Amino acid sequence: MSQSPAVYGGQAVIEGVMFAGRNVNVTAVRRKNQEITFYEVPRSASSSFLKTVKKIPFIRGIVGIIESAAKGSQHLTYSAEAYAEDETDPQEAPAEKPKEKWNLTMILGVAVVGVLSFLLGKFVLTLVPAALESLLFGHAFQNRILHNLLEGVIKIILLLAYLWGISQTPLIKRLFQYHGAEHKVISAFEAGLDLTVENVQKQSRLHYRCGSSFIIFTVIVGVIIYSFFSWDSMAERLLQRILLLPVVLGVSYEVLRGTNALRDIPVLRALGYPGLWLQLLTTKEPTDDQVAVSIASFNRMRELDKQVNPV
Template sequence: MRNTQVGGQAVIEGVMMRGVKGTATAVRKPDGRIQVEFEKRLPITKKNKILSVPIIRGFVSLIDSLMIGLKSLNFSASFYEEDDEPSKFEKWFNERFKEKGDNIILGFTLFISILLSVALFFLLPTALTSLFKKAGLGVLWLNLIEAVIRIIIFLSYIYFIGRMDDINRVYEYHGAEHKTIFCYENEEELTVENVKKYPRLHPRCGTNFLFLVMIVSIVIFSFTGWASLWQRLVWRIVLLPLVSGVTFEIIKWMGKSQSKLAGIFAAPGLKLQLLTTREPDDSQIEVAIEALKSAEGIKETIGSLLDKGSKDLNNAGVESYLLDSQLLLGKVIGKEKIYLITHREEEIDRYHCEEYFELIEMRKKKMPIKYILEKCEFMGIDFFIKPGVLIPRPDTEILVEKVLECIEEDNQLSLCDVCCGSGAIGVSLAYYRNNIKVHCIDVSELAGEVTQRNIEKFDLYPRAKFIKSDLLEEALINKESYDIIVSNPPYIREAVMDTLMEDVKNYEPHIALNGGIDGLDFYRKITMQSVNLLKKGGILAYEIGHDQREEVIKILKENGFSNIRSFTDLAGNSRVVMGEVP
């Protein structure tokens, strides 16, 4: 069994863990993602020899734990605060104290918390017990009555706040914290399934500490006699550091010992945890695991990241979840798929992990994987793409291949790619034919940015260049002439736009998809303009929808084109129509 002193605390929708590397607070944000805040810090008892002396270290650790707990609670609460306008006092306070403000608020909150705890669990029981002194009871009996009252108040407090929905959630995270620590101590891999096997009651719990404080105080306070009420109150406050210090040493011994006596001491506190913990769900266990790993400096491996990522994508209904998780991790760490498969045990730093899971979240929302990767293979070369331009499809390669067949290797031709989007068609043609000049035309500035980047990527300037234009208007103004005009225009019927797949409908630009009521608007406009731009014998080549062959051929004929032919894809669907100027 692993020897560890990992401890933790449940916070709002999260868990704080303290480990050998520091303190980590993991919180499940409202959008479902896990946010981890890590602070590298030594326990305060390690900073000074006097502070590490038994008994003293207990009280010092208690104050230190309270401060860390409040900071963690404040961090977790920040994700669920209302976006209200700050009050005049808040504005004045922030302007007056600036970065010191958080420390001042933390110190004040700690002071108030200790004050209320002392009042509720020490001063109130002492005051109530004073009522029994008139019955002539001895000091021992009075101390026992005080302890019983204190325990009743303590149990009532825990029970009633646990009936609140928000606190019940905290109790569930408390259970997740204990189960995760148990799994870690038993040297099992920190997975949800492994953690679920372990109990939610742990002997080193803060609940045990609070309960033992009640018991230890009975013994220590019994030596103070039973003088006036104010004397007793002062004694209880003065002796509080001693009580907490002794209790700390007992808890420390219980955590290490396997003896029956330790079991007897731990039993009441373990039973008490039935009130302060609940069985967590898988998502809460995931948060506790992230907190513990960060606190102990346990890094994720390629294998664990792939497993988590593919599970998340599968649960979100992404069919290609295995491949996508590999592609996304490969993007983050700059490695190919084969490397990921053969290096599953390689550790990945926390920052790359966070970046990876951000990409996983994007894919879970059905953003196309190629947009996330900013890369798309087309005609055997990798194009840069980004949201706002159409993703090049394999079907479009048929159009490029048919145009390439019309161009000899040493031909010096001029070519125009209309509605170029990412520039995939025009850039591919310039890439595979070294002597042609290509104008890539689109009305979108974003398309221009992406196309220009691809032109530069393949070192095609000045043979290839982008021109911003509404279809061929700029070419007509400049009296350009071309040997070939090629286009994959928007051709989806307006009525069926809402029936497109979710990733296409929600992410790809509608301006590059919507072809009007019958899907033929752009074929009509481009064909009419091309007549005045194509040289004699020039070629106009289109990609078409699978059911648009007859309509597009008719449009070409009506505008005087001849030698019109069409080509199908591998599935036998019409995909390309080409015609020539007589």
């Protein structure tokens, strides 16, 4: 009679959290007047072709990234618009309207940076370290594996510096707190606990299935995959990185799934530690109010999911 709990995911948005259910995606946002408002988007049924593709290892990860980016942009837009509306003085003269629109654009840009806008961010994080390593060490030695390792080190340094830098801004710090609240709610649900603020706050803000873990795995997997290929110039090396990017993403997704599946095995759970370490930067401890928003989003998603499919 008992069923294994469903696997849910989500993401932090500006002053809120989005959770993805089987049939609906729900964002809850804390407004300036302390009211919690919801943005609910039914999930459209996938075509038979897409359902088949999602079952194919190494390919399903690419499809998931594209779907996640499209889904997340809708909810980020909603939260950014709500934030801009709350921060806009209702007495502003019409002459200020262009500035308000610019502020919304700025907020959206910062929010996208905060959740590591994957497609653009991964492209930059792939090409810049390769170019830097070629410039600094390209003629120092011939060992391709060592070049790849140095490229990986540069990539990790840039990633950590970038995350630390943006985490110093108040808006991104709060975004990372909501990221922690999202993880805590999922962990409490997976542990079978009642979703109260007290129970949720006892959970870790780190989670094996996080997109932040996925990013660090792409660095590690990339070093390994790139070692099977050689290049004769920087241009060839950069082109190779672009062509191999889908392969790196697909393999990294499977590694992430594997580490999550093995996390209850004492020896093998260490495979997921690099991703958890990165989450020390991409999550912060949330306040009780932020946890309450995350719980509200999760409960509303579950409620709507049951209305569509009560079984």
